[in-house]
Amino acid sequence: MEVEGWTKRAAITLEESLKNSERVAIILPPTPDGIASSVILSELCSQLGVDSEFVVSLPETLLDAIERLIGKFDHLIFLELPPHGPGPISVAKELFKGLIAIDHGSSDLPRDILRVGFDYGGICTSLLLYMISSQIERDNEYLSWVAVSGFRNKCTSKICESVKERSQLYWPDLIEEASVDLIQRMLSAASFEGEEWIMLAISSLQESAEDPWWFIRGSSVTASVLRSKVPEVEAKVRESLSEPFLLDGSVGIWEVDEPHQRFVLSIEARRFVDAAMTFFYDPPLGLVYISAPQDIDLHSEAIELLKGEPEWSAFGGKGFLSMIVDSERLISVLMSFKDRLNGILGRA
Structure with a gap:
């Protein structure tokens, strides 16, 4: 398109x-x-x-x-x-x-x-x-x-790179690797901590929309509080990722402590593995999020893999997937998906 x-x-x-x-x-x-x-x-x-x-x-x-x-x-x-x-x-x-x-x-x-x-x-x-x-x-x-x-x-993608370039033209002093990385880490920390911190991050971005330095320097109260939270949260993330449920080939699987954490932990885990799967066991549901290389259509893979399962739902696309399955079938589905991803990555 x-x-x-x-x-x-x-x-x-x-x-x-x-x-x-x-x-x-x-x-x-x-x-x-x-x-x-x-x-x-x-x-x-x-x-x-x-x-x-x-x-x-x-x-x-x-x-x-x-x-x-x-x-x-x-x-x-x-x-x-x-x-x-x-x-x-x-x-x-x-x-x-x-x-x-x-x-x-x-x-x-x-x-x-x-x-x-x-x-x-x-x-x-x-x-x-x-x-x-x-x-x-x-x-x-x-x-x-x-x-x-x-x-x-x-x-x-290349589209993302073009937007980064446009940002650099509009905000030449801000769009340096260290500054962008810190902003993204702050939003990642808020996502890990849950709704209260997410709303704080939203408020801070809104306050700073026309002056990003107000956000990056922690000039506002909300940005300052969020920035101070980053080291603590990153320590929690490192601890969580240091104890995988399973590492096999190019795929890592992690169980999360809170259901909302499955999203950001899967994204953060991509720094260490080619494909990251995180899950939360919540009978009768098994909640899963997968992050993988952009050339893998995870939604299509899920449709094929889950067609024999009694109850499931999935939303995703190239490089990401959110999936809900029967908790009794959760581990079996994870192992099958892990094997499928290793096969795809092995052929790459």
């Missing part, structure tokens, strides 16, 4: 979809990409005259989140991880004016939800929203640094 043409169509689609909206709920996952994406989308909503509010959710808690939002919003926008399965959509479509998913993966979403997606390897949702924002308003170039904040160990 040609990027510029997609961006123009996506910008028109998003503007038209929100034209008659007054209040939207931005539902995001606990990831650096989710944080950065939500801030860019909130800026866009403001420019379009639409009020927005942030809601952090996991795939397995989405139905509860939707029920809490009834009567408060007319649109729901799902960022990065659309609903697993038809349940949340069947409830939400009866209660809200519109449902929108903005992501970069593959999923058989119901026709009742509008999808603004670009299924391409090595990109992330903050990249997509930045490109859309630039199409809607040229002055939105200032949001380039927020987009790059969501790239942590994920956005590796």
Whole structure:
């Protein structure tokens, strides 16, 4: 798909979809990409005259989140991880004016939800929203640094590199490797710590959107608190990754202490293994997130591997996958996926 043409169509689609909206709920996952994406989308909503509010959710808690939002919003926008399965959509479509998913993966979403997606390897949702924002308003170039904040160990395509270059032109003193790395580490730390810290990171990025040095130097109270948290969280991450459930070939598997941690730990683990799988055992569910090289279509692999399983759901694309399976089948599924990934990586 040609990027510029997609961006123009996506910008028109998003503007038209929100034209008659007054209040939207931005539902995001606990990831650096989710944080950065939500801030860019909130800026866009403001420019379009639409009020927005942030809601952090996991795939397995989405139905509860939707029920809490009834009567408060007319649109729901799902960022990065659309609903697993038809349940949340069947409830939400009866209660809200519109449902929108903005992501970069593959999923058989119901026709009742509008999808603004670009299924391409090595990109992330903050990249997509930045490109859309630039199409809607040229002055939105200032949001380039927020987009790059969501790239942590994920956005590796040539498109990502072009956005980094644009950021360097707009923010020549900021977009140095050390500065970008610190911003991404701060968002990663917030994602690991959970909802309260994620909301803190969102607030800090919003405060600093037009002056990134306000964020990077910890000039605001929120940025300062978040920055001070980074060493502590990185020590926790190192400890978690030092005790894998299994290392086999090019694949590592880790069990996580909290369900929300499976996302960021899988992303961070890619510094040590080619493919990282993290899981949380929560009978009757097994919750999994996988991060792998961008040329592996994990969604297609999951469809093939899980077709014999009694109960499952999956959302993902090239290089990433969120999966929910029967907890009694969790370990068997993980071992099968591990063998499948090692076979693919061995042929690369």
